[in-house]
Amino acid sequence: MTSRRTNTYIGAAIERFEDLRFLRGRGIYVDDVPHATTLHAAILRSSVAHGLIRVLDATEARRRPGVVAVITAAEIGPVPVIPIRLAAWPSLEPFVQPVIAADRVRFVGEPIAVVVADTAARAEDALEAIALEIEPLPVVADRDASAAGAILLFPGAASNRAITYEGRKGDAAAAFRSADYTRREHFSVQRHTAIHMEPRGIMAEWDRIWGRLTIWGASKVPYPNRKILAGQIGVDPALIDMIENDAGGGFGVRGEFYPEDFLIPFAARHVGRAVKWIEDRREHLIAANHAREVECTLEIACRRDGRILAFRGHARADLGAYVRTNGVMGPRNVAQILSGPYDVANIEMDVELLLTNKTPAGTYRAPGRFEADFFRERLIEMAARDLGIDRIAFRRMNLVPTTAMPYALATINPLESTTHCDSGDFRQTLDRCLAEFDWATKSRLSGADREGRRHGVAVSCYIEGGASGPREDARLILEPDGTLSVHVGSSSVGQGVETIFAQIAADALGVPIERLRSVRHGSTGLVTEGFGAYSSRSTVMGGSAVLDAAAKLEAQIRARAAARFGCAPDAVLLRDGTAIGPDLAAIDYAALAGDGLVADGTFLNERRTHSYGAHAAHVSVDPRTGHVAVHDYVAVEDVGRIINPETLHGQTVGAIVQGLGGALLEHLVYDGEGQLLTGSLADYLMPTASDFPVIRGVALEEHPSPVNPLGAKGAGEGGIIPVGGVIANAVADALAAEGVQPTALPLSPPRVWALVEAARNGRK
Amino acid sequence: MKPAPFDYAAPNSIEEAVALLARHDGAARPIAGGQSLMSVLAFRLAAPALLVDLGRIPGLDAITIGADGVTLGARVRWRDIEKDGRLSGAHPLLAAAIAHVAHYQIRNRGTVGGSLAHADPAAEMPGIAVVCGAEITIVGARGERTVAAGEFFTGALATVLDTDELIVAVRLPPWPAGRRWGFEEFARRRGDFALAGIAAFYDTDAAGRARDVRIGVIGATNRPCRLPAAEAALEGRIVDDTAIAAAAAATRASVDPPDDLHAPAAYRRALAATLLERALARARR
C-alpha cells in the first residue's frame, strides 16, 4: 500500500532556518570558531607585478615581538602547485600557480611569505621587517602584450596563451556566405569580481599525536580541496577534516583552492599549533579570483526576415597570471553559451585565453554567461534595428521552440564537451516578462526626454545552465528520538540550503518539518564524498540525493514496522512520522529507530538543467552627465520546480543587483605596470542597498526538468546573466536619436557621456 | 589592513594638544572623527607615533551664528550642521552642500576641522569655505593665526598647516537675505565624493543684475577654487540663458582637471560646466 502524498513544504515560502541564527548574531563564521590558543597568520604579498626575487630575508621579522615563525618557499621545500579542478587539459599545465612565490612573482598580491604570530596585529606588523628585493621584469599589462609574446610570463612555455577553445556547430562559413545580412562588432566586458561580505578565512590545526589536520572555513568544494591538500602536504585525505562554517557569500569566488589553502595548514603543522588567517578587504581585491575580462569580435548572419543563421566570433580572455582551479570556465562558457536561448544552427566561436601580470581569474556567478549575453543581446538589438524588425518579434522568432527540446548548444573543442537545453518554453517567459513589465505602456517612453533625462527600455532572453555533475551524496538519519537529520555533500555559501534540504526531506518522508532536527552540509566526514556549491547545483544535485536517501530510509522504516505488525512491508502506511499497520495500530518512528537508522542516497547525473527567462528594464540617461538610472527592472524565469519561493526570490534580486554592479559600477582597473588602481571599496564601486530599489522577480515552474527527480533546475545565477545586455540595450534605446551604441561595460558616467559626445560630433 | 602601532593621547585643552604635537615634531597627528585618517593609517600610508584625539577638548563643537557670520568649531560634525535648523536661513548654501557629504554613519563622526585639514579636492566643506571667503582660525605652538580659505589649500591633500597646528574654527561671512544661490554636484553613488561640484551665488541690484558673483568648484581641480572667468561672465549682468551659457563656456575654458582613475579630464571639464548651468538655473528661480 503506497500512500499518495501531497507536497506541503516544497513550493512553500518557508522562512529560512538559518535566519534565526544570523539575525541574532549567532552565526559562526570561521573567525568566530572558538579556539583558545590559535596563532594568527599574515601574508607578505608582492607589490611588484612581474619580477625576480633577489633578496628575501626574514631574520629580523623572526625577532619581532610575538612572532612564532616566518614561512617562505625555503621552509616549504619543493613548492607544490595548485592543480586545475575543472576542464583540466595538458596545455594548461605549465601555467598553474605555485602555492608561494619562490624566485619569481607574476602579479601584485602573490604570496611570498607567511608570518605566524600570537596576534593578527603583530603578524601584520612583522611583515614590514621582512627584507625583500624584487628585480622588476617588463610587465605584460594587457592582452595585446600577452598575444605579442615579446615578454613571457613562463619562460619555459612557448607563449602566454593557455588554450584556445572552439565552439562549433554546423557550418558558419557557409551560412555567412549565403546570408542576406551580416554585421560585425567589437564588445568588451571589464574585469570585476565577487566581493562577498565576509572575506575568505581559514583556521587549521595539526594534531601531532594522530597526524590529523582539521581545517575550518571550508566552503564550496571541501572534498576536492581536501584531495588537493592531501596530495600537496602528504597527509592521507582520510586524516584531513574540512569543516564548513557559516559563510557570508561565495558567488564562485570563495572556497576554490587558493595558495592560502595550502599555506595555512602547512603553517599549522610547521608550528604545531592552530593557525588562523582572515583575509582583509585589500587582500581580497588583489588575491581572490578576478573574473569576466573578455573582449569579443562577434558577427551575426541573418536572413532578411530576421532569422539568425549563424554567429561567428573571436574572443580573448585576460586570465591574469596563472590558470587557477576553475580559471578556464568563464571563457569556456563564452564559447558554449554564445547562442543562449536562440536557435542558431551554425556557430564558430574561438576564445583565446591569455595570461597577463594581473590577479588570476576564476569563476564569478554565471561565468562567461554574463559576458556572452552582453555580446549577443547587443548584437541582436543592432541587427533587429538594421533589418527594421521589431526587437521583440526578432527575438521571439529566433527562440528555440519547445518542439526542438532537448536542444544542443555548440560543442566545445578540444574538450569535445556538449550540453543541451533540457526543456522549456522560452516564449512563455518572454511574454510573461513583457506583461509584468507592461511593455505596451512603457515602450512608448523609448527615447522620450523628461526634464533632460532620456528614457529607454529593453528586454533580453537568456538561459542558465545548472546542476553540474557528476554526483552528489546525501545521508538521512532517523535518530533514536524519532527526529531526522540530513547530511549532504553540497555546500552552503549562505544561500539557505539548510531550509531547502529540510523541505525536500520532510516532503519525501511525509513528516512534519519540525521533525528535521539538523541539516548538515559540506564538511567532509558527513558523507563519503561531496562535490560542492557551484554552477547552480546544490539544490538540484543535493536535493535529488536526499530523495534517494529518503526512499531508502523509508524502506528500512517500513521493514521494521512490518516486522512489528507481522505484515508485508507494503501493507504498512507511513504518515506524518508514524507507521500504521493493517489493523490501524500506529507506531511512532521513534519507537522504530532503535539506535538510529541510516540511509545513504546518491544522485548521479551528467545532464545539466537549463532554467531560462527574460529580463526587462526601464532606464533613463542624463546625456550631459552620463548618469544611468534604473527605474524598473523585471525578471521572469522558469526554474522547473520552485522549492522555496522566498530563497529563490532572494537569489534573483541579489543576482540582479550584482549584475547592475557589473553593468554600471564595478571595475578592477590596472595601470601599465600591473598595479591595481581600485584597491579599496572607495575606488571599486559596489552597488549599495539604496542604489537600485526597483527590482521585481517572478518565478515560474511550468516546465520541470526531465533530468532529475525533483524537476528542479539550477537557479542561483540566472538573475545576473542578462543584466549587462539588457541595461546596455536600454541605454541604446534611450539614446537612439544620437545612434549611441554601447559596446563596452561598465556604463560609467564618463563612458556614456563620451558615447554621446562622439555620436553628436559624428565620430565613431 | 590595520594601522602600525601608535600611542594615543586625549588632552583636555588646545594648549595641551598643541604642546603634544610640538613635542613630537611631526611624528604626531591630531585625530577628530577619524573617518579619513583611520583609512590612511589602515593602509599604512601614514604611521604616526602618536595620535592626539581632539574629542575631549571643550568648546570646539559650537555652531555660532552672529553679525559676523556663521562660525563652525573644528569638531562640529556633519550631523550637527544637518540638525541645526537655523542654518537653512543663516547659510542655506552650507546646509545644502553638507547634505551631500558621505553616509549616515560617517556623518555622525566626520568633522569640519578634519575635512579642512584633510583637504580632499572633492570635499564639500573646503569648497564652501573657499567660495564664501571663509577665515580659518589656527592655533599652534607659536600662537594663533587666521588664514583666508583661499590661501589655506595648497594642493590635493595639502594645506598651510604646520605639524604642530590645529584648526579651531572656520568663519563664513554673513549671508544676506535674498542672496541667490545654487549647489550642484555629481557623484557615482549617493554619498560618494563628487566627480565635480559647483557652488554659485550672487546678490542682485535694484535692476536685477548679478553683483558679487561667486563661483566655486570642487572635484575638478587639485584643490577647491573659485572660477574668476565664470564669475566675470555674470558680474553686472542679468542671469539669463545667454549669461549662463557664457559662464559655462568660461568654466569649460578655465577648469583644468587631471585625468584620473574615475574620469578623464574632458569629462570633468564638461561636467563642471553642466553643473554650473544647473546651479545657476536653480539660483535664478
Ligand SMILES: Cc1cc2nc3c(=O)[nH]c(=O)nc-3n(C[C@H](O)[C@H](O)[C@H](O)COP(=O)(O)OP(=O)(O)OC[C@H]3O[C@@H](n4cnc5c(N)ncnc54)[C@H](O)[C@@H]3O)c2cc1C
Ligand atoms: C565612505 C566615505 C565617504 C566620504 N564621503 C565624503 C564626501 O562625500 N564629502 C566629504 O567632504 N567627505 C567625505 N568623506 C570624508 C569625511 O567627511 C571625513 O570625515 C572628513 O573629511 C574628515 O573628518 P574627520 O573628523 O573624520 O577627520 P579625521 O579623519 O579625524 O582627520 C582627517 C585629517 O585631519 C587632521 N585633523 C583633524 N582635525 C584636525 C584639526 N582640528 N586641526 C588640524 N588637523 C586636524 C587629521 O590629523 C587628519 O590628517 C567620506 C569618508 C568616507 C569614509
